[in-house]
Amino acid sequence: MELPWTELLKTCRRLIFMRILYMKKKTFVVFALVFGILFFETGSFGVENSPPNSPSVFVPENRFKFDPVLEGTEIKHDFIVQNKGTAPLNIEKVRTG
Template sequence: MESIVISRAARAIALFASSSLVALGAPSPAPKAIFPKAQFEFGQVMSGAVVEHDFVVSNEGSAPLVIQKVAMTTPLLVTRETHEVAPGTEGTIHFKLDTANLAGKFQGAIVVFLNDPALPQAPLAFEGTIVPAVELSPTPAFYVAGLRGRGGQAAIEIVNHESEPLQIERIENPTERFTTQLETLEPGQHYRLTLNLKPDGPGGRSTDSILIATSSRREPTLKVAANTYLFE
């Protein structure tokens, strides 16, 4: 009788141990987030354009994938998103960028917070270049220094990015310290504006504004800072 009791107890212990090992060995259901493309490059657009893009995320796991929140560089916005992605399916996060107040290279950083234990934070990139309708290159300013009797000179270029030809209608100089000269490099598209600091003009440092009237509807008036210094 005692041997039967021991045998039953041994079988019970073995069965419990076996079931425990199976339970320990079985992985818990979990989501697995996959972003096929983590970077979006929108190229070059004109200031004022609205750029939109969908980032796709698929769930290759065995439990629902939850998009908990999204952090991003301003002025990027999320206009819609899939909150929960079932196993074996995919969702999207739709981003919108208004470039009205942007210029130059835009490097938008995005972090998507997920319930994926292997990828709790997914980094994404939203990048491109914004150019103004009319660009002043390399900068919208002159920096000219010269000696009394010798003067100085510098130039900037006016580049048209609009589809319509650009005409320079007039240039207003508010001072007698310098003169300006406009050269057409490509009609309707590309000009060079040169500032000549007078060698016999007023001495010292001065900052003035040059106003350029154009035919552009978006940029009818261009303002250029003229920073000059004539050493005695």
């Protein structure tokens, strides 16, 4: 026969475990609701939200790692910039990083 305090301990453990499971379910439901509201508010239904006749920039390679070179050596790399929109794309400011 088990001692009364061990039975009490087992009951407490079960209650704590059930409470944790309930909190996880509650947290999941709250997260799902918030995500759903944000998803529908932004109109993310797979439809692009760009106005008609607007430019859309596409850069397939936005970073390039140069090999080590001696100081003072001139190096070049061409980045491809494509306009996938329907209006002209004006590139006005370019900065190096």
